[in-house]
Amino acid sequence: MPPTGAGRRRGALQPGDQVQLTDPKGRMHTITLEAGKQFHTHKGILEHDALLGGPEGVVVAIGSTSYLALRPLLSDYVLSMPRGAQVVYPKDAGQVVQMADVFPGAHVVEAGVGSGALSMSLLRAVGDTGRLSSFERRPEFAEIAVRNVERFFGGPHPAWSVTVGDLAQALPTSQDDHDVDRVVLDMLAPWEVLDAVSAALRPGGLVCCYLATTTQLSRTVEGLREHGTFTEPQSWEALVRGWHVEGLAVRPEHRMVGHTGFLCTARRLADGVEPPVRRRRPSKGAYGEPAAEAPAPRTEPFRPDLP
Numbered sequence: 001m002p003p004t005g006a007g008r009r010r011g012a013l014q015p016g017d018q019v020q021l022t023d024p025k026g027r028m029h030t031i032t033l034e035a036g037k038q039f040h041t042h043k044g045i046l047e048h049d050a051l052l053g054g055p056e057g058v059v060v061a062i063g064s065t066s067y068l069a070l071r072p073l074l075s076d077y078v079l080s081m082p083r084g085a086q087v088v089y090p091k092d093a094g095q096v097v098q099m100a101d102v103f104p105g106a107h108v109v110e111a112g113v114g115s116g117a118l119s120m121s122l123l124r125a126v127g128d129t130g131r132l133s134s135f136e137r138r139p140e141f142a143e144i145a146v147r148n149v150e151r152f153f154g155g156p157h158p159a160w161s162v163t164v165g166d167l168a169q170a171l172p173t174s175q176d177d178h179d180v181d182r183v184v185l186d187m188l189a190p191w192e193v194l195d196a197v198s199a200a201l202r203p204g205g206l207v208c209c210y211l212a213t214t215t216q217l218s219r220t221v222e223g224l225r226e227h228g229t230f231t232e233p234q235s236w237e238a239l240v241r242g243w244h245v246e247g248l249a250v251r252p253e254h255r256m257v258g259h260t261g262f263l264c265t266a267r268r269l270a271d272g273v274e275p276p277v278r279r280r281r282p283s284k285g286a287y288g289e290p291a292a293e294a295p296a297p298r299t300e301p302f303r304p305d306l307p
């Protein structure tokens with residue numbers, strides 16, 4: 001048996017498969033193939049049967065316009081699927097899977113589910129033998145997520161369960177203590193659920209938070225420090241800059257996605273272990289007290305020392 005969803009990622013196009021049609025200007029339409037069905041645009045009609053049974057990567061004509069037909073990648077699918085809540089962008093989902101060390105067979109807890117975008121990356125990473133226990137407090141978002149995920153994998157994923165409820169209450173009643181390898185939080189206030197997260201994680205387990213603003217990042221990191229059961233948190237953001245490569249015109253794209261979110265991770269200590277003392281003390285003024293020796297205000301414009 002191929003892993004769940006893998007049969008829909010390769011081979012001849014079958015009824016139920018999604019196909020992305022891209023015109024020469026890069027405009028896209030996504031269709032779900034059905035025998036005998038037609039796809040209409042103002043340019044003309046495409047018979048689904050013209051694609052069914054054949055390979056992807058072919059060019060089909062609608063009127064006088066040619067379209068490249070390919071199965072959407074997960075990153076294409078996520079950006080075009082129906083959304084309830086804002087999704088985790090593919091560049092950040094890749095960071096989560098790698099930096100949270102989500103491994104095949106892992107037991108991962110996720111909240112909230114939102115539109116299910118991150119759930120799909122996590123499900124691919126844990127695989128059919130892992131477990132992804134996802135929590136979402138808004139039932140209407142959970143419904144959208146389940147539809148998106150099942151459409152992508154071609155049916156229910158054996159590793160996935162979705163619980164409707166607030167993580168702080170639902171996690172302790174649904175998981176045994178110390179039974180979870182990774183917790184991934186994409187929600188407004190992760191600092192409010194740290195007791196439940198800490199109880200669920202195994203020693204050495206990891207919590208990864210995705211946060212939209214600096215204030216959320218700050219509260220989360222300080223909350224993890226104060227909790228006393230986690231290692232010193234690591235924080236970062238990922239910037240991805242596309243490049244235009246054409247003949248001698250090789251340069252960064254003029255536009256880029258400037259901001260999506262911040263990431264932060266920390267590991268669960270064993271019970272009763274004091275977090276090691278931080279070797280670098282916080283700088284003066286970091287927690288609001290006046291800095292004793294604040295640097296004098298700069299009057300000259302800053303000029304770097306050039307060699």
Ligand SMILES: C[S@@+](CC[C@H](N)C(=O)[O-])C[C@H]1O[C@@H](n2cnc3c(N)ncnc32)[C@H](O)[C@@H]1O
Pocket residue numbers: 085086087088111112113114115116117118119135136137138141165166167168186187188189193
């Ligand atoms: C930005 S969305 C998540 C998007 C999702 N990661 C994706 O990629 O599609 C945040 C979600 O967290 C849910 N949420 C916020 N606080 C929660 C809590 N305490 N327990 C469960 N879900 C929560 C919200 O209802 C919302 O759907």
